[in-house]
Amino acid sequence: MATVFLKSIRTVKKIMDVPIQKKTWTPIKLLLLGIAVLAVVWVVATLMSSAGPAKLNVDPERLTISPVSRGDFQEFVPVDGVVMPIKTIYLDAPEGGTVQRILVEDGATLAPGQPIIQLANTDLQLEMVNRETAVFDLMNNLHNTRNLLQQNRIQQLNQMADIDFQLREAKRLHDLNSSLYEQKVISRQEFLQTQNNYRYQQRRQQLTRRSLRQDSLTMGQQIGQMQQSVGRMQSNLALMRRKLEDLTIKAPAAGRLTSLNAEIGELKTRGQRIGQLDMLSGLKVRATLDQYYISRIFPGQKAQVVFNGKTYDLRVTKIFPQVTSGLQVDLEFSGTAPTDVRRGQTLPVRLALSDPTQAVRVPRGGFNQKTGGNWIFKVNEDGTKAYRTDIRLGRQNPEYFEVLEGLKPGDKVVTSSYEGFETMGELTLKPKVD
The missing domain is CATH 2.40.50.100 (RNA polymerase II/Efflux pump adaptor protein, barrel-sandwich hybrid domain)
Known part of the structure; x- marks a missing residue:
């Protein structure tokens, strides 16, 4: 028992000899830290809530406030066209x-x-006289040549007639002597003479006929060639006459x-x-476009022109392939053309790039230069404030932007330039007090 008691006393003494460490984060410190954090958060939130979007007082007379509407929307490009004859x-x-x-x-x-x-051209007239003379000379030569050839043919025909006669006589003597020779009345020498003469006349007749036939072909060719020459000369003469007529x-x-x-x-x-010479069958309009539109222009494309308060329809009929200072196109009136328009007159043309469709639209203005079409100042119902509103724009024409998101028909927006307040989030519309 005594031993156990002594051990217990030593253990308690050792425990009492261990130093006690002091705690860093006491509950009181933690409570104070939490209060400080909450205070900082409250101050930041208060400052942020009190700041809000940047505001600016603006005289509404300085702004252009336009309504958002829904209606026909069509892409078109305005160009100036010059009135010209259709041909x-x-x-x-x-x-x-x-x-x-x-x-x-x-x-x-x-x-x-x-x-x-x-x-008047004296050289052409002199050349005409020379060619007429040459034609007349050639025609005279042709006439003379034809006469000479005809005379030669007559001589050959007479010669042929004489040869035929001599051949008949030689045949008659040959037949007679042949009979007499068979009867032993004449000698063989006399018979052979008549036989050789007959054969000679036959050969002579053949050669003469061949020569006559060849001369006929040659004569025909010569006459034909000369007639062709005369024909060519006459054609040249007719061409020269037309050249003289072209002087008028x-x-x-x-x-x-x-x-x-x-x-x-x-x-x-x-x-x-x-x-x-301007044709009187109709008029056309020639316009020059920016080459930016070269891929969107095609024959048959529609256009309109307003003249003296009336609208006239046109269509693209010709696109010039060469692009120099711009893309040049010809447009013709689809119906009746204006009666009092004059050649060389300039008309404003609206060349359509798409068909008309229904769309939400906002009038064009200077706001797009600062916003890039990403946002706009939208006016509240009572017209006292305008708030920055995100939007998304689509197609455009010289009059409207197409609105895809962010606005609806009936809304009013500021469409004038945002120069000087493009960083603002809210505009207070207050008239200027003198």
Whole structure:
């Protein structure tokens, strides 16, 4: 018992000799730390809630407030078009010469074949005389050659007739002597003479006929060649006559003469432009577009033009392949063209890039330059404030933007420039007090 008691006393002493460590985070400190954190959070939240979006007082007279609507939307590009005749024929001098007479005035309405200008060219006239003389000489030579060949043929025919006669006589003597020789009346020598003469006349007849046939072919070829030469000369003569006729410049079709450029005594070279003939069958409009639209323009595309308060429909009929300062297209009126429009007049054309569709739309304005179409200031119902609202725009034309998200018909938005308050989140619309 005593031993156990002593051990217990030693154990208690050892425990009492161990130093007690002091705690760092006491409950009181933890409580104070929590109160401090909550205070900081409350202060930050208060500051943030009191700050809100940046605000700015703006006089509404400085702004353009437009309504959002739903209606027809069509992509189009506005261009200026020049009125031109639907077809123009350029008048060039087919032959050079001096202007001798001007038969019509600039601006006159011409009928097909009506003379316009008379030119004079002495070189062509002299060449015409020389060619006529050459044709006449060739025709005389042909006539003389034909006579000579005909005379030669007559001589050959006479010679052939004489040969035929001699052949018949030689045959008669040959047949007679053959009978007499068989009867031993004549000698063999006499019989052989008549036989050789008969055979000679036969051979002579064959050669003469062959020569006559060959001469006939040669004569036909010579006459044919000379006739061809005469034909070619006559064709050249007819061409020369047409060249002389071309000295009188005529209207190739009915139309109005414009841009006449000729004076009495003036020398015109071949191919020189003297004017143009505008067809009276209709008018067209020629427009130049930015080459940005080159992939969106095609024949048959529709367009409109407003003239004197009336709208006229057009369609693209020609797209010029060469692109220099822009893409050039020709448009013709689909129906009746304006009656009082003049050649060279400029008309505003709306060239459609898409078909009309129903869409939510907002009028165009300077707001898009600062927002990029990503947001807009939307006016509240009482018109006292405008709040920054996220939107998404789609297609556009010179009048409207298509709204895909963020706005609905009936909303009012600020569409003027946002210069100076593009960083604001709210606009207070207060009229300026003088």
